Amino acid sequence: MTVELTALTKSYDIPGGEEIAVNGIDLEVGEDEFVSLVGPSGCGKSTTLRCIAGLETPTSGEIRINGEDVTDTAPNKRGLAMMFQDIALYPHMTVWENIAYPLKVRGVSEDDRHEEATAAAEVMRIADLLDKYPGELSGGQRQRCALARTIVYDPKAFLMDEPLSDLDAKLKVAVRKEIQRVHDRVERPTIYVTHDQAEALSMSDRVAVMNDGELMGIATPDEHYNFPANKFIASFIGNPSMNFVTGQLLSSSDREERSSSGSRAKPGDGTITVEFHDNEIELGATVNEPRSETVEIGFRPEVVDLHADPDEGYFEGTLELIERIGDRRLATIQGPDGEIRAMVPDSYTASEGTQVSVSFDERDAHVFDDGTKNVVGRGRTEGAEITAESSS
Amino acid sequence: MSIASSWEDGPLGFWYELPYQTQKKIKNVLLNVLLAIVLVLILFPIYWMIATSLFHSNDLFTLPMPLFPSDPTFVEYRAVLETEVVQWYTNTVLVSAGIVLLTTTAATLGGYGLARLDIPYKKTFARVILFGYMFPPILLSIPMFIFWRQLGLINSLPGIILAQTATTLPFSLWLMWQFFQTVPYSLEESAMVGGSSRFRAFVDVALPMAKPGMIAVAIFSFAIAWGAYTIPSILLTDSSKWVLTLGLASFTEAESVLWGQIMAASTLFVLPTFFFMYYLQKYILEGFRAGRI
Known part of the structure; x- marks a missing residue:
């Protein structure tokens, strides 16, 4: 499974012209590769990710998942999984309903749903919390629950939009490990957006550095560190x-x-x-x-x-x-x-x-x-x- | 000289010599007395309504009038139930239910659309909507009468439901617009990426989160619908289609004012509102809080 961006551009109409958020990005994320998009705030990294997810429509350019052009496909037809900065667990559903929700919309029967959700929760070590509501969980448990929700179905790729930015330093390291564990387990391309270069360097196979809507360079963390391109x-x-x-x-x-x-x-x-x-x-x-x-x-x-x-x-x-x-x-x-x-x-x-x-x-x-x-x-x-x- | 010390020298100086705990107690008592007076002003008419409905008709005009019916009777209620009141009651319930359903549905869908969809000038539109709420019903009802007559909706319950919804919808729509803005969009986005369609995400995620707002809208539109008088009085001419408010007014139009029956019918009229509000009031506060009113 691969994710491929070709000349992806996104601009917004603002009073008195247009604002270019993403300017002609080319990016290829290979099979089970972990790529971070990193850059200062406002550099267009989140917009790029939201374009891949289908939550934003690119102004021009092409998005391919597994070689298939999905540029005009609705987000629910792309078969991706996404983790949001605010975790986005549904507060009115229990943990197991949250985890099983993607299966529910796919029409999986309740028994199977329960089984799969329990399995995903076991992977994330939250099997004992299934009947609680998100409001009753701690920050780290919520992150694990949100992760479980993304692995419960078999997504083509994982998208993560600064999922750790609201956690304290110690928890960050713990959840970071969980994310890597999940990535190693599911072997799917993962695109991880963060403003924290330490996070990007420690987790990624390759790091794409963005600034002002432009891709400044993409390389392994070592290459970026030892041989910066600009x-x-x-x-x-x-x-x-x-x-x-x-x-x-x-x-x-x-x-x-x-x-x-x-x-x-x-x-x-x-x-x-x-x-x-x-x-x-x-x-x-x-x-x-x-x-x-x-x-x-x-x-x-x-x-x-x-x-x-x-x-x-x-x-x-x-x-x-x-x-x-x-x-x-x-x-x-x-x-x-x-x-x-x-x-x-x-x-x-x-x-x-x-x-x-x-x-x-x-x-x-x-x-x-x-x-x-x-x-x-x-x-x-x-x-x-x-x-x-x-x-x- | 500070202001406080000049007060301490004035005629109210003794107040500042009291211990703080005593000051607090006195303030508390005064506030409670004020509250009691206001409560009596509000509750006594209601009590008087119920009491009057239970008096024998000849007791009603004795002077001085007793405060409590010594020998309560339901004869007035029986008399009321022999009129068309039951029909009017049914009409009112049907009309109110229709208005509540229609308003809540339209306001929820509309509010969601205003909050989430990319509509040009939607903010201006959403604010101008409130202006529709400012029209007095009488201003709307004459043009409505003309329209409704053309459409053949005079003297029909669906007609009155539509007409009255015009007065409840603007504020409700505005409230739901505000409410949906407090529901994080990322919840729906996460559902959509997870595989649900936009409508499914709306039903499964946004709607449950907007429930307090919907309940607030339901209560608000019920209160308007239940007590509506102006528009029904113009659009409903046939007494079999009347709602209770019109029926109540008809008791005074007879040669003598039937106080006992009016009060009995009023009591029956007020009861559902009381229970409706009593059970749902906590939601209306929640709803208004979200609307930042």
Whole structure:
């Protein structure tokens, strides 16, 4: 079973024009694949999901489930299952009636319904709650009940619209596991919408990052983390988020070769040299050609080192804040280009207000073109290479 | 000098010297006295109606009139039941049931449509509907008489049901529109993705959630239907089609005013309303709360 979106676009008429919520999304979710749609609020991820469910009609584009075009099919004929942010259990029905409701509308006899609902409830470990009403359940039990309702019939795909956002942190982790357990069990494509990148990274086979109605990139969590395709993904994925400094592009070794051959260069073919704050570093070139002279160099807080000696680092800044994050400390430095975040060991002793020098591991640096925002160079080029979605 | 202290120096200064608990008790007693006066104003006419219906007719005009019937009699009730009252009673029940059914059905479907479907200018429409409720019935009844005569609906119960529904529907529709807005749409969406058609989702999920609103609408339209006078008095000319309100009025049109019979018929008239309201009043509050009135 697969779910396929082709050039899906949804726009709304608003006074004085139209608002594009989803702009030409192409997405393919393979057999029993878990794909997250992640992005800041208002990026169109929920609208995309609602289009797949049939609750919104796309302005243009095509939705295929199992290769069958369902773009104009009513939601109840698509054979999908969906979990809503507000859980959407029917308050006037008991837990078992809730779970069995999709079977009831399919005309399954009461005995069979009861049997199937009980089985689904057992999978979700709520078999002892069948006669209660949703109002009598705790938050986690309600989520499990809603999950049971989606697995009770055999849906072609699972759609989840931020189902965990109303739960507390501990419960979130628990229900997350339940969702993954269900996904492994039913082996159906699952599309999971969330604004929480940690949730997306921990659960998904692939993560589709959206911004402003556009798909910024789709890749595995590791690829997104290690090889971000553009500046948006780089800054959105990872917590604390990536640092950026502005620099100049000095040279791109294979620029001429590329433009003459016309074919796409393979990663690792060339190098690019960038300059920032009187430092010059050379990194591997990516398939994206630099378009402008200004670049942004990104590096994760995890690879930042702080030095007391000003000569040891690339540039200097004032240590503004040190806070504990788990077993390490997060240092915030006011640098020449704004805030720099650094994860430092627990033993780090410099006090707030002192001048520190910042360095980072070049191998973990990424260079983004200031015009296209696509990645044009990075320290590591081995491993998977991701083509930017919006290379314009 | 603060305001409070200047009050303490005034003629009511003694009040502030009382302990707080005493102040509360006195306030409570005063409020209860006020409540009792209001209750007497409301309940005494009802009591007087019932009492009068039980007096012998010659006792009715003795002075001073006794407060309690010393020798209660049902002779007036018997007299009333010998008139067309039973027919009128049946008519009233039929008409009220028809109006309640029609109003509740139309208001529920219409309110759902206004709340859920994408209709251009539906908000403006829904608000303008309320304006229809502002028309006094007498304003509607003359044009209605002309229409209904053309349609042959004069002196017919379906005719009066239709006509009276015109007065109950606007407010009911507005109430149901408000009510459906409080029912989360995701419940129906979840039912639809789960395999039910839109109508099935409406019946299985939205309707049960809207029940308090429907009951409020039923009570409201019943109250209007049961006590309707103006429109029936114009559309119903044949006494066999009369409703009770018209029948009651007819008792005074005779040469003498038959107080005993009027009161007996009134008592019979009021009883169903009393029970209807008594059992359903908690729902009407729920319904109005949802409508944010």
